[in-house]
Amino acid sequence: MLKNIKKIILLIGINMIFVLNIGAAKGNEIIIPEGLKPGDTIGLIAPANYTGDSAQYEIDYLINRGFNIVYGKSFYSRWYGFGGTDDVRVQDINEMFANKNIDAIFAIRGGYGSIRFIDKLNYDVIRKNPKIFSGFSDITTLLIAINEKTGLVTYHGPMSSNFKDIPIETENSFNKTFMEKGKFNLLEFDDTFIIMKGGRGKGKITGGNLSLIVASLGTPYEIDTDGKILFIEETGEASYRVDRMFQQLKLAGKLKNLKGIILGDFRGAKKADPTDMTLDEVFYNNFGNLNIPVIRDFKSGHVRPFITVPIGADAEIDTYKREVIIEKAVK
Numbered sequence: 001m002l003k004n005i006k007k008i009i010l011l012i013g014i015n016m017i018f019v020l021n022i023g024a025a026k027g028n029e030i031i032i033p034e035g036l037k038p039g040d041t042i043g044l045i046a047p048a049n050y051t052g053d054s055a056q057y058e059i060d061y062l063i064n065r066g067f068n069i070v071y072g073k074s075f076y077s078r079w080y081g082f083g084g085t086d087d088v089r090v091q092d093i094n095e096m097f098a099n100k101n102i103d104a105i106f107a108i109r110g111g112y113g114s115i116r117f118i119d120k121l122n123y124d125v126i127r128k129n130p131k132i133f134s135g136f137s138d139i140t141t142l143l144i145a146i147n148e149k150t151g152l153v154t155y156h157g158p159m160s161s162n163f164k165d166i167p168i169e170t171e172n173s174f175n176k177t178f179m180e181k182g183k184f185n186l187l188e189f190d191d192t193f194i195i196m197k198g199g200r201g202k203g204k205i206t207g208g209n210l211s212l213i214v215a216s217l218g219t220p221y222e223i224d225t226d227g228k229i230l231f232i233e234e235t236g237e238a239s240y241r242v243d244r245m246f247q248q249l250k251l252a253g254k255l256k257n258l259k260g261i262i263l264g265d266f267r268g269a270k271k272a273d274p275t276d277m278t279l280d281e282v283f284y285n286n287f288g289n290l291n292i293p294v295i296r297d298f299k300s301g302h303v304r305p306f307i308t309v310p311i312g313a314d315a316e317i318d319t320y321k322r323e324v325i326i327e328k329a330v331k
Contacts, residue, residue, distance in 0.1 A: 029151035030204070030312060033104075033130045035330030036178045038066030040103040043096040045072040046083025048138040049111025054160040058108060061163040072096060075108060082113045090117035093142075097122070097129045104178075107159055110137025115212075118142065118221050123149040132178060132330070135159055137235075137302065140208030145221040147206070147312040153329065156208050156231070156300065156309040169305035177308040177329045186315070186324040189307050190299045195319045196283065199293030201259030202316040205309060205326075207231035209301070214245045217252050225254045229317055229324075231309050233264030233301030238272035239279045246286040260317040261287055262324065263296040265303035293319045 036042075042062055044055075055075075062069060072092035077084025096105050118141060127150040134157035135143070143154040155177065158170055169189045176184045187193060206228045207213060213232065216222040234242060249255055269279040277285065287294050295317070300307045314327040 031130045031152040032331045033132050041068040043070050043102045043105045044108050045092045046074040046108050047089045048113040049109050050078040050083045055108045057164040058160050086117045090120045094122045097126045104132035107135025107139045114138050114141040118145045126150050140212035143311045153310050153312040158306045162306045167305035173307045193298045194296050196296045197294040198319045200318045203228040203259035205229045205315045210234040210245050226257050229260040231262040234266050235302035236268040239269050239282050240276045243282045260293045262298050264298045265301035267302050293317050
């Protein structure tokens with residue numbers, strides 16, 4: 001009897017290890033969606049704040065490029081400041097991923113609201129129906145959650161007014177990221193970036209808007225930075241607030257074992273008080289002692305031009321060659 005019990009316990013243990021190993025494998029999986037081509041259908045949604053007038057710039061651009069457009073319920077909805085209720089907005093995403101006739105999903109606006117329904121996303125449906133999902137700002141919450149829960153590469157990409165009189169750098173990045181297959185240099189579109197610390201590193205890219213990254217900490221959807229290249233951007237936050245969020249990332253262990261840092265645009269990060277550190281001082285105080293490559297003033301975020309960043313894609317950073325090579329953004 002005792003021997004049988006031991007055998008059962010052993011079998012259960014083996015099965016538990018097998019399940020855990022499967023989970024770990026899925027966590028390391030990279031799912032790359034199909035690239036776009038003229039004639040494809042793009043679904044437009046408002047997963048955070050409701051659709052604004054500037055959405056027309058995005059619509060016009062995509063139609064002029066030969067894409068078909070369909071609109072989610074959230075595009076026309078409004079509940080408080082959101083693009084409809086939480087149920088309307090999450091239903092849009094779940095249904096558009098499940099819809100075989102939709103090839104990509106683009107957010108139309110950021111603001112606030114994505115965090116209200118990330119626990120209601122159908123990650124199994126998303127994993128089984130991979131397609132381009134793009135946006136930025138508040139959409140960072142969705143980009144990180146979807147990537148980490150499913151392995152699907154998501155895209156910190158342009159929205160609305162970013163498409164107005166679209167800069168050539170924005171369009172070139174759009175084409176390389178969404179429509180062309182193969183390797184490319186993330187730094188090739190705009191050469192105004194600054195190498196803050198030299199070095200080399202290799203890993204998946206993760207990140208997005210700093211406030212939203214910090215808001216994920218302590219939840220089941222918090223960012224995983226281990227062995228990765230961290231991309232961060234922010235807008236309208238005083239330099240001391242930026243410093244506080246960097247310190248929070250540090251205390252949460254999110255700056256350990258990074259392979260590189262890419263600092264995007266930090267528009268409006270001024271001193272709130274004469275005694276505050278400048279943004280430059282905040283950068284050097286937080287990252288100057290890290291033994292990894294650091295690039296700053298990369299044109300992505302609340303800025304023009306806008307360089308798209310594939311979240312979850314394999315990348316290799318080499319500041320001596322002025323390169324961040326993306327292995328593959330679409331297939």
